[in-house]
Amino acid sequence: MKQLARRRSLAALALCSPLILLIVCLKIYPTFYAVFLSMLDRKMNNFVGFDNFAFMISRPSFQLVIFQSVLFAVTAVILKAFLGFVLAHLMHNIRGRNERVWRGLLLVPWVIPLSLSTLTWWWLFDPSYSAFNWTLNMLGFEDIAFLGTVWNARLSVIAVNVWFGAPFFMIMYLAALKSVPEQLYEAASIDGATAVQRLFFITIPMMRNIILITVLYSLIVTFADFDIVRILTNGGPQDGTHLFATYAFVVGIQSGNIPRGATVSLFMFPILATLAFFVLRDVMKRNKEMA
Amino acid sequence: MTRNILSKREATRRKVLKFGAAASVLPWVHVRSAKAAGTLSIFLWDHWVPATNATARQQIAAWAERNKVEVKLDFITSQGNQTLLTINAQAQARRGHDIITIANWNVRDHADKLEPVDDIVGRLIAKHGATNDVANYFGREKGKWLAVPSSWGTQNKGPAGRISLFKEHAGLDLQKMYPTSPTETPESKEWTMDAMLKAAEAMFKAGKPFGIGMGTTADSVDTWGSILASFGAEMVDSSGKIQIRSAAMRQAIEYCQKLIRFLPADAQSWDDSSNNRALISGASSFIYNPPSAWAVATRDAPAVAQDVWHLAPPAGPKGRFVPHNINFWGIWQFAQNKTAAKDLIEYLMQEELVDARCIASMGYDLPPYEKLTQSKAWDDIGPPKGTVYNYPVRGWHGAKTHVAHAPAPAEIAVQIYNRGTFPTMLAKLKAGETIDQVITWGNRELEGFL
Structure with a gap:
């Protein structure tokens, strides 16, 4: 029996090995290489320890990037989670053929390549020829400088991220909703629970794991966002929309300081890794309790 | 190649000799002649x-x-x-x-x-x-x-202007200023920073503003860089010393502060394609750009292309500087x-x-x-014929090619350039900050680049 189990786990390892190899080559090696790079000087000849990190944190422009990245990621994830939750409930209550049609339509933003859809948004927001402004003008309103002022630009990039990411939350929450046993709702109705009580005492607790994992995943991906800001604002106006990834690109690739670029891109790694550790620990603990 | 072969295999005397002989032949195969x-x-x-x-x-x-x-x-x-x-x-x-x-x-x-x-x-x-x-x-x-x-x-990313609009609203004949002949005209001598400011104001009032951006992409950086140079203003000098608080820099910023009032309201969010589109669509009368905007206009907006003339940049107190990549x-x-x-x-x-x-x-x-x-390569290109005659820096232009933030040491200048520090200072000015505030901000940024 033991031999069989060992053979099965060996087979599993063999089957997983292509994926493990890919992860090692494309994720783990680049991560460690980036850590190594971040500890070199500009010419990549001398080891400087954590000097690059200390330098970056002391720069006001980088402090602004930290603020903007946190604002962007946290706001966008909250909005995506909320919208996804609402949409999932709406979808859950649509029955029959229409459900599939609506579900397909709502997934469209998520399946279009982000760079292409962001270009479309750029045409809508474009400083001089904005389709939104054209519509506003037709209705007798003044132009809005969507990308022309710092806060308008920040809200615009957040809006595009929410538009793109909300369907992912919707589909995950919809799957979670469908797995909640109907009997729980029936029992609650018999006990006289209101809709709000059913939401807070049945739906949300039953969806808790999926909510946590989705939020964590989305937070990591949103912190690493590059395309939207790069295409819509290039970090401007007045450096008001730079995120870690876009700033790392400017510092590392465009300005030829790869170690500092690596430093910028690694900045959130310890914070997100810690967050991931606690969230995943909570999820596993809860799974054990339920089992 | 040598290192790999010798390290991966046992280096016997015979192998080393064999490899040495091969190595001595190899240069004959590739190096002696391309033939x-x-x-x-x-x-x-x-x-x-x-x-x-x-x-x-x-x-x-x-x-x-x-x-x-x-x-x-x-x-x-x-x-x-x-x-x-x-x-x-x-x-x-x-x-x-x-x-x-x-x-x-x-x-x-x-x-x-x-x-x-x-x-x-x-x-x-x-x-x-x-x-x-x-x-x-x-x-x-x-x-x-x-x-x-x-x-x-x-x-070069020098100026390109609309012939008819300049005649009508600014009283300037671009073709007379920069004709297709090797002559420095009296009109070109009067093409100064002040003349450009007046033209910008006239065009703004006529609803055809100059299409100069204040974003952080190359076209904006290069344009403003050449204007800085024409005032003799340097963010960082050739020895790597910050010069943002110099009198020349203040004079240049004061000029820019006047000029940006006449630029499109959204110029701070422009990228490298915005100025091209502004010219081709007919919205702007003047941009700093290579002839690519005009070339696209010959296909997409022939009437606009027919009306575009390339010229040297205006002269400042320290001369004319043509943005060059x-x-x-x-x-x-x-x-x-x-x-x-x-x-x-x-x-x-x-x-x-x-x-x-x-x-x-x-x-x-x-x-x-x-x-x-x-060369005569530019002489007959059009329409209008000769539009790019003055696109290269000609001897009689009295101009120099320039890249923004030279002559600062390249490892510093590249950061000022790619971060768009100066256009960002102008965007801040436009947003209501004072000259002193933007200089202080710029100084802090520059300290981080040294």
């Missing part, structure tokens, strides 16, 4: 004007045929920073094309990985005259040429076929070949050598 065949891989920047790619391909094929060299030619677009990423990837991997197209700051970034090319550039200078200031700034380090200044995609042809130190690479680069920089590519590119490609800019 000795072999393979050469080339990465050319994918030209905006497709016909230019075809011309270059024909020229290279002719060379390859004559020299019996197998050529692998890749055109790589700069869209999405593909050229930049390719160069960085090859530099990291220590593998790549034999010849690369490498622009501006990247030459200095990879100085330690590029093969010195003093021999080729020396001969080209002897033949074609001196290289321009920007070529010297980027291409030389410690007295050595790191790459060959090329005309491939090299550009340059492409080099470089050879990696780890290239496989350096001799053939040098031979081909020198061949491609012969006058008739440079002219042919220039004409194919509708005048876009500028050779960064003094004598080559006197």
Whole structure:
């Protein structure tokens, strides 16, 4: 029996090995290489320890990037989670053929390549020829400088991220909703629970794991966002929309300081890794309790 | 190759002798002459004007045929920073094309990985005259040429204005100012920063504002950089000292503060395509750009194209400075076929070949050598005929080519350039900050670049 189990786990390892190899080559090696790079000087000849990190944190422009990245990621994830939750409930209550049609339509933003859809948004927001402004003008309103002022630009990039990411939350929450046993709702109705009580005492607790994992995943991906800001604002106006990834690109690739670029891109790694550790620990603990 | 073979296998005396003999023969195969065949891989920047790619391909094929060299030619677009990423990837991997197209700051970034090319550039200078200031700034380090200044995609980003609109609203005849003849006209002498400010105001009032951006992309940075230079203002001087609080800088910022009042309301969010679109759509009367905007207009808005004239920039207290971006042809130190690479680069920089590519590119490609800019290649290009006659810096323009934030040390200037520090200062001014506030902000940024 033991031999069989060992053979099965060996087979599993063999089957997983292509994926493990890919992860090692494309994720783990680049991560460690980036850590190594971040500890070199500009010419990549001398080891400087954590000097690059200390330098970056002391720069006001980088402090602004930290603020903007946190604002962007946290706001966008909250909005995506909320919208996804609402949409999932709406979808859950649509029955029959229409459900599939609506579900397909709502997934469209998520399946279009982000760079292409962001270009479309750029045409809508474009400083001089904005389709939104054209519509506003037709209705007798003044132009809005969507990308022309710092806060308008920040809200615009957040809006595009929410538009793109909300369907992912919707589909995950919809799957979670469908797995909640109907009997729980029936029992609650018999006990006289209101809709709000059913939401807070049945739906949300039953969806808790999926909510946590989705939020964590989305937070990591949103912190690493590059395309939207790069295409819509290039970090401007007045450096008001730079995120870690876009700033790392400017510092590392465009300005030829790869170690500092690596430093910028690694900045959130310890914070997100810690967050991931606690969230995943909570999820596993809860799974054990339920089992 | 030597290290791998000797390290991976047991190095017996026989093997070492065998390898030594082979190594002594190898240079005869590849190095003695390009005619000795072999393979050469080339990465050319994918030209905006497709016909230019075809011309270059024909020229290279002719060379390859004559020299019996197998050529692998890749055109790589700069869209999405593909050229930049390719160069960085090859530099990291220590593998790549034999010849690369490498622009501006990247030459200095990879100085330690590029093969010195003093021999080729020396001969080209002897033949074609001196290289321009920007070529010297980027291409030389410690007295050595790191790459060959090329005309491939090299550009000026000087002014292009609408003939009819300038006549009607600003009272300036652009064709009379800069005619298609080698003469410095009285009108061109009066083309100063003050004259540009007046014209900008007139055009703004006429609803055809100047299309100068205040974003952080290259066109904005280059335009404002040339204006700074014409006031003698430097963010950082050649010794690496911050000069943002100088009198010249304040004077330049005061001028810019007046000028930005007459720019489009959204200019702070413009990118490199915004000014092109502004001219082509007819919304703007004047931009700083290579003739690519005009070239696209010949196809998409022929009436606008017919009305566009390229001219030298206005003069400031310290002169006229034309924004200039340059492409080099470089050879990696780890290239496989350096001799053939040098031979081909020198061949491609012969006058008739440079002219042919220039004409194919509708005048876009500028050779960064003094004598080559006197070519007749630009004379007949139009419509209107002669529109790009004054696009190269001509001797009688009294202008110099310039890249924003030179002569600061390249490793500092590249950061000021790519971060768009000066346009950002102007965007802050426009948002209501005072000159002192933006100088303080700029100073803090510059401290971080040293």
